[in-house]
Amino acid sequence: MNILSLITFLPAAGALVILALPKERERAIQAAALISSGLSLILCGALYVLFNRGTSDMQFVERIPWIPSLGAQYFLGVDGLSVPLVILTALMSFVSLIASLNIKVRIKEYFFWFLILETGMSGVFAALDMVLFYVFWEITLVPMYFLIGIWGGPKKEYAAIKFFLYTLTGSVFMLLGILAVYFNTTPHTFDLLTLLQSHAQWSSRFQILVFIAFYLGFAVKVPAFPFHTWLPLAHVEAPTAVSVVLAAVLLKMGVYGIMRISYGMLPLGFSWFLPILIAIAVINIIYGALCAMAQTDMKKMVAYSSINHMGYCLLGIAGLTATGFAGASFEMINHGIITGALFLLVGVIYDRAHTRDISAFGGLAAKLPVYAGLMSLACFASLGLPGLAGFISEFLCFLGAFARWKVCTAVSVIGILVTAAFFLRMLEKVFLGPFNEKWSALTDLDARELCAIVPLAALTIVLGVYPRPALDLMNTTLVHMAGLFK
C-alpha cells in the first residue's frame, strides 16, 4: 500500500477499531484515536522528507480502477500544492485529538466521527479523480454534522443543520460541474490530470457555466462573501477541537479547490470571473475584519477573522502570479496553525469560565501568565506581526496581487489595521488592566492544553522566522502553475 493511502486511511482504520471497542473502555478508545492519527502524522513526516521539491509532477501516485463502468478510479497523488495541506491535515487533526481528550460524553462516537473526518479531509487533498474527490468531499460533511450537532453548544442543532444544508447546496452545484466536464470531454473521464489538460475542447461559455458551478461549491467552504454566514454560527456552536479542524483544514478545501480545479481546469471561466474574485477578496478582507471588530464573543471574533484571512488567500490567487499563489498556499498553512491555536486558547478560557464574553474578564495576564503569553503570541501572529508565521504569507499575497490590482490591494491594506485593532482591544480587555476578582479561581494551562498549543506556537515562530521549509515544498509547483495562465 502506498504512503498516501496509509496517511488517508489509517484514521479510518482507527475508527473501525474504535467501533469494535466497548464504549466503557474510554482510555483504549482515546489511545486508538491518538495512535492511528499519530501514525498518519509520522507518515506525513516521511512524506515531507521524501517529497521531491524539484518537480511539479504528481508524486506518490497510486492508480487502481475503481468503478470501471464509470471510468472512476482510485487515484491518489500529491504535488507542491497539496502536500503541505495533507501534512497540515494530519498535524491539526492530531492536535485536535489531544485537545479532545477532555470530551466527557459519548466518547466512542466522538472519536469515531473525528477519525472519519480526518480521512475525508486528507482524501480531498490527495484525490486526483473527480468522483473520488467528490466522495471525500462529502465524507467530511457527515462527521462534521454530528460533531457539531451532538457535542456543540446551546444552538448546536440549528448550527449543524445550517452548516450541512449550506455546504450540501454548494456541493450539489459542484457535482453538476463534475458531471458536465465528464460528459463534455472525449473520451469521458473523471481523471483530474486529464481534465486539467482538456480545457482546449471547451467553449468559453461552457467554461464560465462550469466555473460558476464549481465556484459555488468552493465559495461556501472558503467561505467567500456572501456565502459565509454559516461559519460564525458553526464555529460558535462547535466544540473546541471541531472548530480547530473546521478553521484549520475545512476552509482550506475551498481555497484548494479554487486553485486546483477552478484555476487549473477552467482558465477561460477563471479569467472571466477574475474581476469579481478580486472584489470578493477585498470584501472578505475588510468586511470580515469589520465584522470581527463588532463582536463581543471571542470565538465569533476569531471566526470572522478567518473570513478576513481567507480574503488574503483570494487576493493572492487573484493576483495570478507565482508570488500570489505562494502567498495563498502559505497563508493556508499559517492560518491553519495560528487560528487553530486561537480556537484552542479560546476553548481553554471557555472551559474554565463558561463565558467567552470579551468584557467579562480583565487583567487576566497577572493571574494566568502562560495563557496570556500564548494568547498574545497567537493574536500577534494572526494580526501579521513579522517574525511570526502570518506575516510572510500575508505579505506575499499582497505582493502577488499588487502588480495587477494596485487600487484594490491598497484598499485591502485597511484590513491589516482593523485586524490589529480588534485583536489588541481583545487583549486589552481580557488580559490587561485591573484584575477582575471574579476570576481569582482560574488556573493556568494544564498539561493536555500545553501539549496541544505549544507545538503550534513553536511552529508559528519557526515558520515566521524561517519560512523556507514550507515554501520550498510549494515553489516548483506554483511556478509551474503560474506559467500556465496566458
Add this chain to the structure above:
Amino acid sequence: MTMLEHAYLIALIPLAASFLILFGGKEDPHSPLPFVGIAAIGWCLVESLGILYAAISGAALPYAQDWSWFSFGMTAANRPFVYDMPIGVLIDGPAVFMLVVVTLVSFLVQIYSLSYMHGDARFKRYYAYLSFFTASMLGLVVSSNLLVTFCCWELVGFSSYILIGFWFERSEPAYAAKKAFLTTKLGDLGLYLALLFIFVLVGSFQIPQIAQFVSRGYMSTAAATLIALGILCGAAGKSAQAPLFIWLPDAMEGPTPVSALIHAATMVAAGVYLVARCYFIFTAAPIAMETVAWLGALTAFLAATMAIVCTDIKRVLAFSTVSQLGFMMCALGAWGLTAGLFHLTTHAAFKALLFLCAGSVIHAVHTNDMRQMGGLSKKMPLTFLTTFIGTCAISGIPLLSGWYSKDMILERVYEHDPRLFIILAITATLTAFYMFRLLFLTFLGTERDKDKHAHAHESPWPMTVPLVVLALLSIFAGALLDHHHLFESLVTGPVSPEIPHPAPPWLGWSVTAAVAASIVAAAKLYGGPHFETAQRLKAAWAPLFHLLDRRYYLDDIFLGLVDLGDRAARLAFWIDSEVIDAIFVDGWGAVARLAAKLSHLFDDLCIDRTVDGTGGLSVTVGGALRSLVARGLAQEYLMYAAVGMSVLAALTWFR
C-alpha cells in the same frame, strides 16, 4: 575588519539574551538574570565601538554581506521563476553611528534600570523585553534588506507595546500601549504599500540594488514620489510626526528608563533613520523632500508649543522629543542629511540624559507632576547638575553638543528656505523656554510639596553613573564629532556632496541671543517663589492655553476616527446578520418552502386529477402489464424506474 564581519552578531546577541532571560530561571524581583542582558549589550557596545573605530581608521564602507533567507515563486515580465530572498547586513556611515547610539544608550539604561526597576514583580521579564527591543532595533539598523528592516520596524513597535504596557495592572498603560501600536500601524500601512511598490518596480528589497535602480534613472519621479511619501507615512508614525505624534505623550505611562531608551533616543529616531537610509528615493522626488521639510518644521513648532503648558515632567520631555525629531526631519527634507543625522546622534545623548534625570526625580518624589516638585536641587545635587547640562545642551548653549547640531540644521535650512528657518528659529527659542521652565519648576524655587520633598534623596550609583556618562557626552559629543568634520565625512563618504555655503555669521548668533532672552523670560516667570506673572498670562490667554492643553484637539479627532471605525464595524455586522444571512439562508429557506408548496399544489391539482383520470386506463393497462413485469418484487419496480430515469436523463443530455 573582523568587527565588521561579525556585524550580524550585534543583533543576534541581545536576541539570544532576551530568550535566555525570558525562559531561564524563575520570576523573581531580585533575579540575577538581568546581568545576562547587561553583559550581552556590553559585548554589542564593544563590537559597535570597534566598528566605529574601524570606520574612522579608514575601513571601506559601506560593508555588505548577504545570506539566503527563503525562496518563493515570482512572476516578472510574464515569466515565473523562483526568487531567492536575501537577508544581510549593510554597514554604512549612518549605520555606524546608529549602532553606537543604540548600544550605548541601551547599555546605560540597563544599568540604570538595575536600581530603578529593582524589586518589581516582573524584574526579570523587564530585562527580557529590553533585550528584545535592543535586538530588533539593532536589526533595523544593520539590515540590508528593506523587508527585514520592516520586520524589525514592526518588532520594535511590538517591543514598545509590551514595554509601555509593562505595568498593565493599571488601565492607562494598557490603553497607551494599544494606542501607540495602532497609531504607528496606521503610518505603517503607507510604508507597507511603499514596499510593495518598490518590489514590483525593482524586483528586490536590497538597498544597494534599489539605489542603483534609482541612480540609473529607471524610477520615474512619480513613482519615487509615491514611494517616498509611503515611507514618510511610516516614518511619521514611528518618529511621531504631525499628526501621528499623539501616541508619544501617552507612551510616557511606561517605565521611565524605557521612555529614555525607546521613546527618546532610539526607536522614535528610527523614522528619521529610515528616511536617511532611503535618502536616494527622496532625493529623486522633490515634492516628497519638500513634504518632509515642512512636515518636520510643523511638527517641531506644534510640539514645542504644547510642551510649554505641560505640567507632567515626562510629557514635557515627550513633546520636546517630538519637536526635536521635527528638527531632524526638516533637516533631511532640506537636503541636510548630515545635519539631520548629527542632530539624531547628539539628541540621543542629551534626551536620554534628560529622561533618566526625570526618572531619578520621579524615583525620589514618586510623582510626575512638576507642580508638586520644586527646590529639589539641594536634595539631589548630582541629578540637578546633570539635568542642567542636558537642558543647556538641548537649548543650544554654545559649545555644548546640541549647539553644534542645531546650528548645522539651522544653517542648512536657511539655505534651503528662509521660511523654514524662521519656524525652526522660533521653535529653538521656545525649546529653551520650556526646558528651563522644567528646570526651574523641578529643582529651584521653594518646595511646594513638603512631604514629598522631605522624602526625596539622591539616587543610588547605578542610576547616577549613567547620568554622569551621558552628561559628559552631552557636553563633548558635538565637539568631538564635528572635529575635522568627522561625522560628515563618515556619513556622506570621503567626497562631500553637500557643498558648504557659508551661512551669514549673524545667523548663529541671533538664534543664540534669542535663546538667551527666552531663558531670562523663563527665569522671570518660573524662577519662583511666586508665579503671578505666569498665572496672569495664563488667564489672559486662556483660549490659547486650552487649545494647547487639549493638544490641538488631535486626540479628539483620533478618537472620532476610532468611533467611526466602530460604527462601521457595527454596521457591517448588522448587514451580516440581518441582510446577508437573511437573504442567503432564510431567503433560500423561503424559496424552498414556496417551491414545496407549489409542487404540492401542482400535485393536488394536476397530477392527482390525471391520476384519477387515467386511473381507469391504468387499471386496464396495469392488468395487462402485470403479467409482463410484476411478479410482486419491489426491487424490480425500482430497477425499472431507475433505468427509465437514466434513459430519460441521457436522452435529455444528448438531445
